[in-house]
Every structure is written in C-alpha cells, then in structure tokens.
Amino acid sequence: MSVFPIVFAQGSFMHKDKLKYPFEERGLQFGDGVYEVIRIYRGKYYLLEEHIDRLYRSLSEIKINFPHDRDDFIHILESLLTKNEMKMDGKVYLQVTRGSAPRNHIFPQNTEPNVYAYIEPAARNMKEMENGVCAITHPDIRWSFCHIKSLNLLPNLLAKQEANENGCYEAILHKDGTVTECSSANVYFVKNGNIYTHPKTNGILHGCVRIAVERFAENLEIPFIEDAYHVGDIKDADEVFLSSSTSEITPIVKVDDHQINDGLPGPITRKLQHAYALDAGIEPIIPETLTEA
The missing domain is CATH 3.20.10.10 (D-amino Acid Aminotransferase, subunit A, domain 2)
Known part of the structure; x- marks a missing residue:
C-alpha cells in the first residue's frame, strides 16, 4: 500500500482516486505554500502539538489565511486516522497552499487556500x-x-x-x-x-x-x-x-x-x-x- 485511500482535500474527505488537483494551483506554479510531515506510531500521532504549532507559524510567516482554527484542524487530522482505520506505523503529509487562481506573482484576492492531507505507511529505519x-x-x-x-x-x-x-x-x-x-x-x-x-x-x-x-x-x-x-x-x-x-x-x-x-x-x-x-x-x-x- 503506497497511500491510505481516504485523503483530506479541498475541505472534505474523499477517496484518493477522486482527487482532482487544480491546474492553476499556486503551490504547483510558485511553491506558494507550506507543509508538515507528522510521525504516526501504532495509529497515533507523535509530537502532534509541536507540528501544528509550527504549521501555524509558517502560515503566518507567508501570510496565508488558514480556514481552520487549531482545534478544528487537529480534529480533521484525528478523523483522517479514524476514517482510514489507521493502526500501524506511518506518517501524514499535509500541505497548505495559497489556493488556485490565474498565475500572477501578486497574491490573489478572496481565494481559499488548498489544504491536502494523506497517510502513508512508514516503517522505522x-x-x-x-x-x-x-x-x-x-x-x-x-x-x-x-x-x-x-x-x-x-x-x-x-x-x-x-x-x-x-x-x-x-x-x-x-x-x-x-x-x-x-x-x-x-x-x-x-x-x-x-x-x-x-x-x-x-x-x-x-x-x-x-x-x-x-x-x-x-x-x-x-x-x-x-x-x-x-x-x-x-x-x-x-x-x-x-x-x-x-x-x-x-x-x-x-x-x-x-x-x-x-x-x-x-x-x-x-x-x-x-x-x-x-x-x-x-x-x-x-x-x-x-x-x-
């Protein structure tokens, strides 16, 4: 298994095969976004609070207005484990970009960030x-x-x-x-x-x-x-x-x-x-x- 089937993308949980990556995605065109990789042991996150703190600091530094408050997003990540019935060692990759908009160096106005999160198995080295x-x-x-x-x-x-x-x-x-x-x-x-x-x-x-x-x-x-x-x-x-x-x-x-x-x-x-x-x-x-x- 390369990636667990349920991902969080564009505001909802969906099967990974149904994910349609936006064409004019600023993360793709500019690298205009941030990410985190969080370790999972036996189906539970390790150092989750520290990762979430850093995520929000990074978002603030590059001026992305994140649509989720801290507790809400932690709940989303916990739900991602539950929906995938995750019980093993793995990692979650999560990414937040400024969103999808016509390509322009200036930040787009009134554009919702794109948020993605998915789980992969990851054995310890x-x-x-x-x-x-x-x-x-x-x-x-x-x-x-x-x-x-x-x-x-x-x-x-x-x-x-x-x-x-x-x-x-x-x-x-x-x-x-x-x-x-x-x-x-x-x-x-x-x-x-x-x-x-x-x-x-x-x-x-x-x-x-x-x-x-x-x-x-x-x-x-x-x-x-x-x-x-x-x-x-x-x-x-x-x-x-x-x-x-x-x-x-x-x-x-x-x-x-x-x-x-x-x-x-x-x-x-x-x-x-x-x-x-x-x-x-x-x-x-x-x-x-x-x-x-």
Whole structure:
C-alpha cells in the first residue's frame, strides 16, 4: 500500500482516486505554500502539538489565511486516522497552499487556500538507527528563511541526491564552513559529554524532534548547547547524530571519508534514542542495559 485511500482535500474527505488537483494551483506554479510531515506510531500521532504549532507559524510567516482554527484542524487530522482505520506505523503529509487562481506573482484576492492531507505507511529505519549512517558535507545554498517549512525544497533535493549518489544517507549543510543542518534533518555533535547544535535562527528549520531532543537532554542532565560550529568540529566529534520525524534519532558514524571516533554509535546518542522510544511508546533500538555505558 503506497497511500491510505481516504485523503483530506479541498475541505472534505474523499477517496484518493477522486482527487482532482487544480491546474492553476499556486503551490504547483510558485511553491506558494507550506507543509508538515507528522510521525504516526501504532495509529497515533507523535509530537502532534509541536507540528501544528509550527504549521501555524509558517502560515503566518507567508501570510496565508488558514480556514481552520487549531482545534478544528487537529480534529480533521484525528478523523483522517479514524476514517482510514489507521493502526500501524506511518506518517501524514499535509500541505497548505495559497489556493488556485490565474498565475500572477501578486497574491490573489478572496481565494481559499488548498489544504491536502494523506497517510502513508512508514516503517522505522531500524537498521540505520542501530548501526549508524554516513553523510557528506555540502554547501548550504538555501534561502534565508529556512525556519519556514515551505514547499521550496530544490536546494535540499540537490544536496540529498548528491548524498545518495555518494552512497550516503544525508548531506550536512554548511555556510562558509559553519554547519547549519542536514538536507532533511537537524544535526548535532557530541564533545566531552556536551551536545552542540546550531541555534534556532531563521537559517535552520526548528525541528519538532529537535524540541524533544532538547527535552530529553535536560531530563538526562546532558548539556545542550546552541552555538555556531564548524565542519571541522563535526569531524573531530565524539559522536554525531541527526533527528527528524522519519529518521527519529540516527547516529552518523562517517562524514565524507572521515570516521567519527571509533565508527560506532556513541553512548549519548543511545541514551537519547532510548528516551525517544519511551516518549513515543515504541520499541527501543537496543536494550536499555546497553545505554548505560
């Protein structure tokens, strides 16, 4: 199954085969919209409130007047699970665009936003989370408002594709050597027992799992330091890991041709993975006893 049959589109629930995508859709023509990807575990959303908060911030930033209040839209998303009898692991993709109107750079007047939401099955990347992944470094050529989760992802796609062509899972982005984030995840390094990551500026996406990572670190009494750092700091790290809704917390054990420490996931990453599993009510990556090192 690629997509669950019932989708939410243009104000109602319908079978996906009946969806008629508007021709003059501003999301299609301009990338004039925002989106979210929300993780589902065993038929329940994880970090739903955080995703909804970010959705409404993104909508406000690009001046889209959303037709649903927060509680109403949460109810729609919960109904989407119910109507699809969703009981497994998956993800919901939701997208809001400015609407359909004759092509013009100026915002159309009195045009209703187009709202789409659909569910896909999504198994957890257990092998990658257990063993770790490799990454390349790549220049960050994106625009200056990456905190908005907009549809304009071509620079991200190019970086992710280059990583894939080099046999790697992700691309670690940097501006003149200063690490920002990955092409589709936040990135962190561990040194001397401290977690370091880029500050929450307009230059990165404020990840929902990142919020959880900071909370886990506080509970575990691990210093969580938001500061700009260099590509060289990553390669000299004790541990490196990334976080996102689909990748959870995944160790990075090799960057470019450089092995991170001993090439194995580190103890702090393992502790965070275990905290994530407890928080989400899912199976841990490894037994709890192995996180106590």
